[in-house]
Amino acid sequence: MNDHEIIQLFRPLLSDSRPKDHFGVRKPLLAHYTSITTLEAILRNNEVWLSNPLFMNDMEEVRFGINAGVNIFLSSPEVEAACGDKRRLEKLKAAFNYFYSEFANQHVLDLYVFCLSEHAPEDKDGLLSMWRGYGGNGNGAALVFDAGKINVREESPLIVAHVHYGTAEERAIICGTTFRNFPRSLVSRTFPMRSFT
Numbered sequence: 001m002n003d004h005e006i007i008q009l010f011r012p013l014l015s016d017s018r019p020k021d022h023f024g025v026r027k028p029l030l031a032h033y034t035s036i037t038t039l040e041a042i043l044r045n046n047e048v049w050l051s052n053p054l055f056m057n058d059m060e061e062v063r064f065g066i067n068a069g070v071n072i073f074l075s076s077p078e079v080e081a082a083c084g085d086k087r088r089l090e091k092l093k094a095a096f097n098y099f100y101s102e103f104a105n106q107h108v109l110d111l112y113v114f115c116l117s118e119h120a121p122e123d124k125d126g127l128l129s130m131w132r133g134y135g136g137n138g139n140g141a142a143l144v145f146d147a148g149k150i151n152v153r154e155e156s157p158l159i160v161a162h163v164h165y166g167t168a169e170e171r172a173i174i175c176g177t178t179f180r181n182f183p184r185s186l187v188s189r190t191f192p193m194r195s196f197t
Contacts, residue, residue: 013178027147030116031126033135039143050112062111064168068175070100078180118162119144 034042042048053062073079074093083089117130119142126135126142135142147160166174 027150029119029121030145030147031119031130032114032116032143032145033126033130033133033140034143035136035140039141042143048114050114052109052111053113054108056113060168062108064171065175066104068172069179072176072179076179116145 032048073096079092080089083092115134117127119126130142131138131140134140150160
């Protein structure tokens with residue numbers, strides 16, 4: 001299997017993604033609320049720095065989804081049924097844990113985010129919640145970027161995506177439902193019997 005074929009197997013996990021919201025389709029104005037000190041650094045150096053989400057103020061932004069996914073996978077009756085027997089299930093879990101550990105110890109620190117809020121063209125004031133949380137209680141700044149001037153490059157690792165918020169319970173339900181609706185044949189297609197001998 002090539003990379004594209006493997007990615008296609010996992011497309012159902014993105015079933016709640018709305019194509020009309022994708023960056024290639026919609027290119028709204030995007031505002032970044034920040035302090036005056038950070039604004040000065042951005043203008044002085046002509047650069048924007050992204051942050052690793054593990055060091056951001058909301059620890060659940062990355063950890064919740066990963067931890068929920070790991071727990072659902074490791075306790076899933078659907079995965080157990082797809083494996084067919086306990087020996088194959090244990091081998092699959094061992095492979096899963098190996099790659100999860102590799103991601104957690106090597107790759108997660110190479111993940112960076114830059115948070116923006118959609119900004120209506122006629123809006124002259126911005127969002128009060130963003131001013132309070134990130135714009136120094138109104139003493140900071142809002143940089144507004146025109147996403148229409150950013151070209152999409154297929155080879156770029158940059159992903160521009162709309163974030164949907166919910167309670168921990170709502171997110172857990174979404175993760176569980178998405179996984180249960182995932183094709184059961186994935187395990188047997190991705191991990192053929194010879195991989196477990």
